[in-house]
Amino acid sequence: MPIPDSADLDRAADILRGRSLAILTGAGVSTDSGIPDYRGPGAPVRKPMTGPEFRASAERRRRYWAGAFLGGRLMRAAKPNPTHRLLAAWERSGRALGIATQNVDGLHRQAGTRKLVELHGGLDRVVCLSCEQGFARQAITDQIARENPWLAQLGPEDADRLNPDGDAEVPELDGFTVPVCTVCGGPLKPDVVFFGETVPSARFARARSIVHRADALLVLGSSLTVNTGIRLLDQARRDGSPIITINRGTTGGASRATLVLEGSVAPALHALDERLAH
Template sequence: MGFGALLEPVKHNSDFHCPPLRSEGPALSSLPQLPSERSRASKDPLQQELHDKRFSSPPVPALPFSRTDYSPFSSCERTRSALPCRGPARQHYARSQSVSRTSPNLAFVPACLPPDPVEVEELQHFVSNSKRLFVMTGAGISTESGIPDYRSEGVGLYARTDRRPIQHAEFIRSASARQRYWARNFVGWPQFSSHQPNTAHLVLRDWEKLGKLHWLVTQNVDALHTKAGSQRMTELHGCTHRVFCLACGDQILRSELQEHFEALNPTWKAEAFGVAPDGDVFLTDEQVCNFQVPACSKCGGILKPDVTFFGDTVSREKVSFVHERLAESDSMLVAGSSMQVYSGYRFALAAREKQLPIAILNIGPTRLDHFASLKLNSRCGELLPLIVVDDTTS
């Protein structure tokens, strides 16, 4: 199926003239096939090839829904070179590396006081007593990388605008909604995909290397933990760097899709009005109406980012997998999340049921405040680097 395939018409509620959108756009061609996150337990040759290119030492065993098997990036190479020393010296090295490589972007970070020495000591005690730490992160850990969140007071999307993210049902049933989504995503992608991990991401990566962090679950879809080098992790809500077909399940890289958007819309231009989480920007209906959306190259089906939209549910297999990792852990740390969304909140409830100590590091109130062992109101990238972690891998 080539670029001349027919597209379905889209109805627009406006008075201006809008040419009909063809059925879901021309199909993609010659795109790399990536295994779906729903079935990555066994590697195919492409997975192994991607893995070999991106890792400089033998891989850890791949687990379903982990980020150990392949990287979704063509421009972000990851390495797993060992830290050069052991014990306290290695401990200091890991912390200084994380702190020195990044500087925070505070445009979307709520105002807060510097870490209180007593709070630092309390979190230090919590982490030191944890042998198999289960960490869950949310949008608040990525705001210091320049990515806005939804709920932060004064700076989150809901505080700055009445715009709301697309709903799963709307995306599935409406061609015009998909056209609007992909046009906005196309404009926002170059900036969104260029964001880099901040100090907090790097600290958690180092905790994993030092044997402190047992498993990391992120509710974010920005891939910053993967860029930082974390491997023992699950992307609970998926990742915007992958796109899959709703009909046949074929998966492609989002960066590859961007090239096809450009080829399909060579004269289309739009100026964004504001920025939103998840790579979205604000566009008018007039800007969107001429944008063409490609279809799956294998079957002509609808392409969707490999993320869980609002109104959708996380797969039962992934939820079970995360529960298993939580059962192996002895404590839980929530970093940068108010835990308002049940898909993540359920694991805090499970941790409470197992009587695991729970610490929260988040600016503002959370859904867990009434039963957490410890609540800290500080920036993740400011407090986490202050915690000393010993190497337990030797």
């Protein structure tokens, strides 16, 4: 796996040494757990579900939940990788004041991070679009299995590819019964921010507070193509805090960063950790 130049890592360590850090993570942090990203080098072209089409189209909801049933098996099998665990250790030691993540896989929580803002929500929760009743994702998975017993015959190999939001590309599944709210019968949606939707203001404010209180911002595994990440970079710039990004491939907002490192997150972060330890 490519790793940033040693001199650049030395410079990053010099910038971050002795500073409290805010961490912003994207899909590149979870690729080592088997969860793909949307835009990394070599990633296939993906068409993510958007919020407006999910709400407007019963057929799109049907396709989503069929794919999510199969994709959910793969997501549940994913475990925190060394990057998640190292960042949790940084939080425990006080080096990291908190983590804001664009990921919905819950792996930061599983790794033990407590000061965490899941900007785009979490796949382990489901909400009714009509009455706003919340459900555990497992309860909805169980409902899908009961109402579609033939799905037990399908395995992960029946999904063409897994998306970072837990959805999977699936062939047409005739006869699939879409889960509904057991309180009012309304349509259900995973409690995540789809493309075309806005991060709740209170949630974003918590992330912005972490950035504002920290002495530096470290961005890991994010292409920074969505507005939420850019707004956090702008907060750090207003505060006069240095910004360092580590990502494979092109990173948006590079002109805002103090230092841009290109390479795989895991080896780069562990190399940086070794330098900060001295």
